[in-house]
Amino acid sequence: xxxxxxxxxxxxxxxxxxxxxxxxxxxxxxxxxxxxxxxxxxxxxxxxxxxxxxxxxxxxxxxxxxxxxxxxxxxxxxxxxxxxxxxxxxxxxxxxxxxxxxxxxxxxxxxxxxxxxxxxxxxxxxxxxxxxxxxxxxxxxxxxxxxxxxxxxxxxxxxxxxxxxxxxxxxxxxxxxxxxxxxxxxxxxxxxxxxxxxx
Amino acid sequence: xxxxxxxxxxxxxxxxxxxxxxxxxxxxxxxxxxxxxxxxxxxxxxxxxxxxxxxxxxxxxxxxxxxxxxxxxxxxxxxxxxxxxxxxxxxxxxxxxxxxxxxxxxxxxxxxxxxxxxxxxxxxxxxxxxxxxxxxxxxxxxxxxxxxxxxxxxxxxxxxxxxxxxxxxxxxxxxxxxxxxxxxxxxxxxxxxxxxxxx
DNA sequence: CGCGACGTTGATTTGCCTCAACGATTGTGG
DNA sequence: CCACAATCGTTGAGGCAAATCAACGTCGCG
Numbered sequence: 184x185x186x187x188x189x190x191x192x193x194x195x196x197x198x199x200x201x202x203x204x205x206x207x208x209x210x211x212x213x214x215x216x217x218x219x220x221x222x223x224x225x226x227x228x229x230x231x232x233x234x235x236x237x238x239x240x241x242x243x244x245x246x247x248x249x250x251x252x253x254x255x256x257x258x259x260x261x262x263x264x265x266x267x268x269x270x271x272x273x274x275x276x277x278x279x280x281x282x283x284x285x286x287x288x289x290x291x292x293x294x295x296x297x298x299x300x301x302x303x304x305x306x307x308x309x310x311x312x313x314x315x316x317x318x319x320x321x322x323x324x325x326x327x328x329x330x331x332x333x334x335x336x337x338x339x340x341x342x343x344x345x346x347x348x349x350x351x352x353x354x355x356x357x358x359x360x361x362x363x364x365x366x367x368x369x370x371x372x373x374x375x376x377x378x379x380x381x382x
Numbered sequence: 383x384x385x386x387x388x389x390x391x392x393x394x395x396x397x398x399x400x401x402x403x404x405x406x407x408x409x410x411x412x413x414x415x416x417x418x419x420x421x422x423x424x425x426x427x428x429x430x431x432x433x434x435x436x437x438x439x440x441x442x443x444x445x446x447x448x449x450x451x452x453x454x455x456x457x458x459x460x461x462x463x464x465x466x467x468x469x470x471x472x473x474x475x476x477x478x479x480x481x482x483x484x485x486x487x488x489x490x491x492x493x494x495x496x497x498x499x500x501x502x503x504x505x506x507x508x509x510x511x512x513x514x515x516x517x518x519x520x521x522x523x524x525x526x527x528x529x530x531x532x533x534x535x536x537x538x539x540x541x542x543x544x545x546x547x548x549x550x551x552x553x554x555x556x557x558x559x560x561x562x563x564x565x566x567x568x569x570x571x572x573x574x575x576x577x578x579x580x581x
Numbered sequence: 582c583g584c585g586a587c588g589t590t591g592a593t594t595t596g597c598c599t600c601a602a603c604g605a606t607t608g609t610g611g
Numbered sequence: 612c613c614a615c616a617a618t619c620g621t622t623g624a625g626g627c628a629a630a631t632c633a634a635c636g637t638c639g640c641g
Contacts, residue, residue: 245526246527265512266516305501305508310468312508312512316464317464319522320452320518323522323525324444324452327444327558328450329444351587362587363590363629363630366589366590370590551620560597560598563596563597
């Protein structure tokens with residue numbers, strides 16, 4: 184049952200059997216139907232979760248009411264609004280499942296219990312945040328320097344599975360462009376691809 | 383001598399006197415003249431630093447050779463390329479001082495020593511990364527949703543001291559716009575300000 | 582069947598870039 | 612101490628990427 188999450192963690196830190204059991208004993212396993220809202224802006228995020236199955240979209244609203252997708256989290260990803268979770272302050276984010284999902288969750292108390300009991304868990308979560316920071320930084324640079332078309336191509340290359348799992352207008356809101364423009368990018372790429380394969 | 387860094391840390395975790403001494407005993411204090419390169423892309427980042435005095439710019443190059451400024455770090459900020467530092471892999475970043483600076487540095491070994499000795503340090507650094515993640519996420523959203531003018535105004539409001547310390551074309555590379563356009567934004571704002579104060 | 586959700590396509594507009602020329606300031610060597 | 616170059620900021624003309632708006636296809640589903 185917990186092979187996936189334990190394998191995920193073992194890439195970061197080496198837990199003893201006991202420590203693994205302590206971890207899994209704290210996890211709350213939830214089956215969540217698609218289109219379920221897990222978190223709304225203004226609420227306090229009460230979970231840090233590992234996605235065993237399914238897909239969750241994390242997003243926020245700008246002042247104009249436009250959605251900006253922060254991540255699509257699929258199998259083997261962790262999700263949380265760390266700031267809201269850590270300091271128990273209202274979140275600025277929304278989270279919702281895009282598919283029927285199975286998520287293992289920690290509450291603030293249960294996470295704290297782990298951290299207190301085993302310092303290695305501090306390290307684990309530090310590593311997870313570090314990784315997330317690196318990818319986010321890379322994405323910021325891409326957003327600043329690359330054209331929408333380049334970002335689209337890169338997204339497809341990086342997350343080939345996600346493309347087929349989420350509607351195109353969500354991809355647009357991740358890339359930071361209008362849905363119409365994503366459509367235009369795709370037709371342009373399709374034509375180019377055709378040209379190339381005809382030569 | 384170490385009041386600032388200890389005060390900075392005490393906002394996150396409570397160290398005993400002994401732990402504080404352990405920390406400060408590991409710090410390497412460096413006086414660094416302005417325009418000194420601390421890290422170049424391709425090198426491995428061998429330090430995590432706390433800025434006691436001065437100003438450091440962290441940036442990277444895109445494919446076209448344009449610089450993108452990741453942060454301006456001034457007094458009371460931490461700097462590092464966490465990914466490169468942690469995994470001892472080549473960095474994609476550059477760092478250079480913009481002013482004569484005084485920086486307290488940890489090497490990977492010395493940081494590791496702290497982490498091993500006192501689990502609370504794991505927590506400290508986890509918190510620091512979390513905070514950085516939150517601000518970076520916010521910046522990504524701003525970059526995606528807001529106009530360059532809005533981002534400029536927000537930057538000024540958020541970092542009023544920095545504006546006067548770094549040249550304008552670095553601000554441009556932080557905001558992700560051309561230096562010329564920052565100039566145009568400023569003249570536009572100045573005119574607006576005048577209008578407002580004339581009414 | 583008909584409706585709503587999603588994607589496409591085209592016309593127009595706009596935000597920002599690029600290039601080029603021109604001040605203003607600074608520092609540096611004669 | 613001046614001349615000069617270098618550095619940095621400003622301004623304008625023209626161009627391009629992407630937004631906006633509107634209309635139209637298409638598909639799944641009540």
